[in-house]
Amino acid sequence: MEYNRFVALRTPIWDRFEDALGRAQARRGKALDYGELEQLAFDYRRVLHDYALARSRYADTSTARRLQRLAALGTRLLQRDHGRRLPSLTRFVTHTFPSTFKRRLPEILVALCLFLGSGLLGLAITFVYPNFGLVFTGPGALEGLQEGRLWTDALTEDIAPMAAAGIGANNIRVALMGWAGGLTAGLLTLYLVFYNGLMLGSVIGLTLHHSLVGGLLTFVSAHGPLEISMILVCSGGGLVLARGLITSDDRPRTVALREAARDALVLLVGCLPWLALLAAVEAFISPAVGLSPQLKLAIGLALEALFLLFALNPQSMNTSMSTSSDRPTQGHTP
Amino acid sequence: MPQPADAPPTQDSAAPAVLAIDNIVLNLPLAGIGSRALAAAIDLAIIVLVAIVLSIALTLFLALVGLSGVWIVTALILTQFLLYMGYFAAFEIATRGRTPGKMAVRLRTVGSAGGTPTTGAFLIRNLVRVIDLVVGVPVMAADARSRRLGDFLAGTLVVHEERSEDEIVLAQIPPQWNARQVALVESYLRRAEELEASERSSIGRRLVAMVQRDAPHLLSAETATSIEHEPAAVLRRALLAVSGEG
Known part of the structure; x- marks a missing residue:
């Protein structure tokens, strides 16, 4: 032979x-x-x-x-699969994230609407059952509330680094769950958004009932706006995954899913540095008694504005918006 | 012209083909649930072990340096978090598709076309591990290529890595033999050492008899006793060496 x-x-x-x-x-x-x-x-x-x-x-x-x-x-x-390389850091910041953010705004807005709706629902429930918020804070907070103290007072400056690490790790874990939860056809993501909205609404209602809402809003003003944005953007990423999973149009589902995964990953990775920054703000600035409420609010709004500026970067408009994926060969870095 | 051998019984024929250039079917040796779960179990065991050792070492070190309890707890929270979140992705990116568990079971993550996945793909498949811990096994059981959700998202496959061993290739072959006979003798010679002595000699004697029947000239000058006791050596001498006789 x-x-x-x-x-x-x-x-x-x-x-x-x-x-x-x-x-x-x-x-x-x-x-x-x-x-x-x-x-x-x-x-x-x-x-x-x-x-x-x-x-x-x-x-x-x-x-x-x-x-x-x-x-x-x-x-x-x-x-090399797909022949796509990771964008450089500059390109990611100036193009990849902003264009993905804008393209996936519908999913993020769905998360926002659900969040606002569930927040209002939580608030409405507390008008009927004022102590509904205790479901989220734990019953132990009631005693303090009656004495005019918030449960957030336990966060003092000497445990700040520990709190920062713990809060940061927890926030990233929640954001990741919301993101990866998209794989449950979006059910877990929607549940997490709903839960967080309900929590915020009912906790505001609870403090409103005990005339302590000013203290709570002061506490959350520095980190709250950005933290909500992060949860919504990551959940938006989860909804992107869910959409790829459910509606693949006329493409094979694996192809649609892979494209969705790329966008979802961009949204998640773009949020991670902000989540780390938030942890520091939440541990060091929010509980600081020396800072005035106005300053805390200003910091919170500035952080949120900075993020929106990054996410809605107008300069990324003229490139790569027309294509469904952000190819490094297209357009030029300004 | 040799007849094509019967359909190779190697791969799961239900699995969709992976095509290389010129539409050549790559029969990638896909890893199943068993080996993948074993690799994951090894990785998780390593993570737990490292987490414990690291906590103790870090606590002792920071205490000796004189840091307060708050900073020690901070360091512990951060290292544990990074370990759990980053272990799989960091190893797969650094080694292009392997974790210590995968190395131990000889597995590797490759792209859906058999290529090297991108860094983004490694990130995606490991970021959804949280979900796959719950739903991964049933999804893998349902998929012909044993992909979990992370593999679907990233477009990856996990394959067995074949080791490069010194393959035994027959150089002298009786003219009327077909590929299955060649494969039989080659696989016998490759595994002879692993077989039980009685099996080794009984199978070996039958193979020598086959050579004797089809190409007696290859076996010239072999004594009956060496055929009786070391058929594998006889086959090696007869079929592996290239000599002028054939």
Whole structure:
């Protein structure tokens, strides 16, 4: 049979290919000069064809196994999926995030509407049952409220670093749950948004009832606006995933889902630095007694304005809005 | 012209094909639920172990340096958080698709076309791990390529990494043998050492008899006793060496 002739004839090519792959792997692509690289690409094609031949004619032989391994290894090393690289940090800040944010504004607005609705619902419930808010603060807060103290007073400056780490980790976890929760067809995301809105509304109602709402609003004014924005943007990302999962239009669902995942990832990654910043604000500025309520409110509004400026960056309008994905080759960084 | 061997019984034929250039079907050795769950279990065990050791070491170190309890707790919260959140993504990005658990089970994450996934893909598939801890296994069981939700989102597959071993390739083959006979002898020689002695010699003797029947000239000058006791060695001498006789 021709098996041994096939092996004898082609082994030098396979050996050369394996050797070049080994060197490319060991030194991350810098090991080969242009000529060798061209040879490698050429040999890859020959190995693939030999592999196809060996699989149909000499199935399960050692040679078929070796070619299977070489074909898989060569494909992994020589082929980059999608051919897309991560955008540079500047490009991400000036283009990728703003354009994704604007394109996915509908999903974010859905989250906003649900949040506002559930907030109003929470507030309305407290008009009937004033202590409904205790569901979220824990019953222990009631005693303090009756004495004119807020449960947030427990956050004092000497435990600030610990609180910052804990709050930051928790916020990122919640944001991530809202984001990844999109995979439950958006149900978990919607639940989290609803829960957070209901919590805020009813807690405001609770403090309103005890005439302490001023203190609460002062406490949340520095971090609240941005924190709500972060939860809504990440949940918007979750809804993007859910939408890709549910309505794939006329494309294969995996393709629609992958495109949605790209946008959702951009939204999440764009929020992470802000969430870290928020943790510091929430631990160091919000509980600080030395700062005036006006200053806290100003800080809160400034943070929110800064984020919106970043997210709605008008300069990103003229590029890449027309395409469904942000390709690095398009447009120029201003 | 040799007849094509029967359909190779290697891969799950229900799985959609992964095509390389020129539409050549790459039979990627996809990893199933079992090996993937094992790799994940190893990774989780490592995370827990590292978390415990790190907490103790960090606490002792910071206490010795003289930091207060608040800062120690802060450091603990941050390191645990980064460990749980970053372990999988960091390892997969740094090693292009492997975590310690995957290395131990010899698995690797590759793109849907067998290529190297992008950093974004590694991030996506590991950020949704929270959800996949709950729904991942049933999703994998339902998918022909054992993908979990993170794999669908990122467009990735997890495959077995085949080791590069010194393959035993027959150089002398009796002319009328087909590919299945070649594969049989090659796989026997590859695994001979792992077989029980009685199995090794009984299968080996039957293979030697096959050679004897089809190409007696390859077995010249072999004594009956060596065929009886070391058929694997006889086969090696007869079929692996390239000599002038064939």
